[in-house]
Amino acid sequence: MRYAVLGTGMVGHTLADKLIAMGHEVRMGARDGDNPKAVDWAEGKGPGAGHGSYADVSEWAERIVFAVNGAKLLDVAVAATKEATADKTIIDVTNPLDTSNGMPPTLVPEMSNTTSAGEQLQLKLPDARVVKTLNTMNHLLMVDPGRLSGSHDVFLCGDDEAAKADVIGMLSEFGWDDPIDLGPLAAARGMEGLMPFWLRMWGVVGSADFNYKIVRN
């Protein structure tokens, strides 16, 4: 499968590395197609890896991962373009964090509560098929659920069932056996709304190596 990973930060690197390790072709996208972090990454990963602008890697890809700063998600969506993302499954792992109020961050008001980053992304790219997932945990855990002993949960939501099936397949490759489908993309409000809680729990645990498990009978 050809994956574009938009974002050159830790989350983008971790996801891109894992997808390469799973045998996929991956291009890391950035605003500048010659972004040094993306170039360095691609050069270190062999022939299956590449880099390019948001639009170029999206055009090339079959699936597109948004692993960028959530507060800047919509700018990246515009740069990726409607045309290059049309009919493609988008995997949105972002959180719309607002650091302008100090730490811990709050949520960007225009992207939370009565809407979400996931929904706003879908509105910007109406022909793409957005699925929200993996945003409720640390990046290392995203691709290695076995880091934690015992079972724990990953969630997803989206309006397109075929795209969700694609994402469930990707999650299975990452080691997630039984993801919880929360339904329509509007459930991203709930998934992104976990982040302020997560940030507090991070302080309590003293490490990002924790996750939620939904306990039921």
Place this chain on the structure above:
Amino acid sequence: MRYAVLGTGMVGHTLADKLIAMGHEVRMGARDGDNPKAVDWAEGKGPGAGHGSYADVSEWAERIVFAVNGAKLLDVAVAATKEATADKTIIDVTNPLDTSNGMPPTLVPEMSNTTSAGEQLQLKLPDARVVKTLNTMNHLLMVDPGRLSGSHDVFLCGDDEAAKADVIGMLSEFGWDDPIDLGPLAAARGMEGLMPFWLRMWGVVGSADFNYKIVRN
């Protein structure tokens, strides 16, 4: 211990019943001191039970539980009065849900994200000692964690350590052995922010009998 339980809904009834069962004296508070639901409850519960206005039961009590509609929390705080709540531990189990946008509810904007119902309650009652807890689950589970098999978590936060110790004691009577202290009352933003997620999960589970467990190594 003398507990006032403000609120005559399901949550108030469940908590008041449990506190009576644990041997405490309990008065159920309402806007109208002769609220029929509060009168009925008190008459059915024997000599340890009573009822009265928000201010009267708060004045009488040593600890005060806010189990009212979160969107109306501040009106209830004003009615309970600064004077009657001064120096007392307040147990705030509310969620500031806004049903004006349809279902599922969103959060009241003025009581979420950069603030919380818990913090707003503390501002209204500056001499009280507000602790947020139990708002992250269904009311039946609040007083009976054994309804679910396996371990799962309850959280609390507040700015007053002595008040948190009071609440940890109450939670222990309810069957919660190891509550997770998230720190200052501002962590209520995170705890209340779980509710939109909870409402989605409720739909998936098809029952309110579920809870979060924080999995860590």
